[in-house]
Amino acid sequence: MSLKLGVNIDHVATLRRARRATFPDPLLAAELCLCVGADYIVIHVRNDERHMTEKDLARLCKAYGKYIHLECNSSEKMQKMALKYKPFSVCIVPEQPGEVTTMGGLKFTPKNIKRIGDMTRALQKKHIKVSLFVDPDPAAIRTAARCGADIVELCTRNYSEAKTKKEKNKLLRELALAALLAKELKMEVHAGHGLDYENVLPVADLCGISCMNIGFSIVSRAVLAGLPNAVCAMKELL
Ligand code: PXP
Numbered sequence: 001m002s003l004k005l006g007v008n009i010d011h012v013a014t015l016r017r018a019r020r021a022t023f024p025d026p027l028l029a030a031e032l033c034l035c036v037g038a039d040y041i042v043i044h045v046r047n048d049e050r051h052m053t054e055k056d057l058a059r060l061c062k063a064y065g066k067y068i069h070l071e072c073n074s075s076e077k078m079q080k081m082a083l084k085y086k087p088f089s090v091c092i093v094p095e096q097p098g099e100v101t102t103m104g105g106l107k108f109t110p111k112n113i114k115r116i117g118d119m120t121r122a123l124q125k126k127h128i129k130v131s132l133f134v135d136p137d138p139a140a141i142r143t144a145a146r147c148g149a150d151i152v153e154l155c156t157r158n159y160s161e162a163k164t165k166k167e168k169n170k171l172l173r174e175l176a177l178a179a180l181l182a183k184e185l186k187m188e189v190h191a192g193h194g195l196d197y198e199n200v201l202p203v204a205d206l207c208g209i210s211c212m213n214i215g216f217s218i219v220s221r222a223v224l225a226g227l228p229n230a231v232c233a234m235k236e237l238l
Helices: 010-018 027-036 054-068 077-084 110-125 137-148 157-161 166-182 200-204 216-236
Strands: 004-008 040-044 070-073 090-094 131-134 151-155 190-193 209-214
Touching: 004 190, 004 216, 010 027, 010 040, 010 216, 027 040, 027 054, 027 131, 040 054, 040 209, 054 070, 054 077, 070 077, 077 110, 077 209, 090 110, 090 151, 110 131, 110 137, 131 137, 131 166, 157 166, 166 190, 200 209, 209 216
Parallel strands: 004 040, 004 209, 040 070, 070 090, 090 131, 131 151, 151 190, 190 209
Antiparallel strands: none
């Protein structure tokens, strides 16, 4: 089984937003990523649409629907939006107003278990695969299975931010056990958050993980790697 890569291009839209401009265009970014072998394009449409917008989702799904993996919260509004544009898959994530990024996996409560289960079934009825973003915690993984998820995406944020080797190894073991449990419960296992060129391989090597979703480190590297070309092009013009 080959490991797949979902490239999160939210921060292309963050750059666009910084100047309230129409570029860089996420559609072009998606095309470039897919051209060089990205397996999926991941976008997070937040309630405040601070980077990706509903319009981006519409355009991306129209052009590359079968490659689009949408991250969104579990509200009725997001469910309606996903059903309207039909991405290939949807990952339900927690969302707190004002957070800089997603802070961890879903915190299940009796109320949101019902809501997430209902949303999962509604999306699956329209042939959209459903992933739940969870911490590598056995109780959360069992709950995701009870909600009927096709996929769990294991949150690697704590692993990525661990300061010592000992702590990293402990968190890696937790991820390994979580992946095994999710496989046993017949779910696909993805992983993501905070992964970069230095820390990705130990996670990629864990048994059962089939897709890694990575954004910030790839877009950051692209900015620096692309600068020489961009500067040379301007110099030539001048
Ligand atoms: N997976 C999920 C569920 C996320 O919320 C994010 C961040 O948007 C990512 C993966 C990608 O994280 P990063 O941008 O740190 O690579």
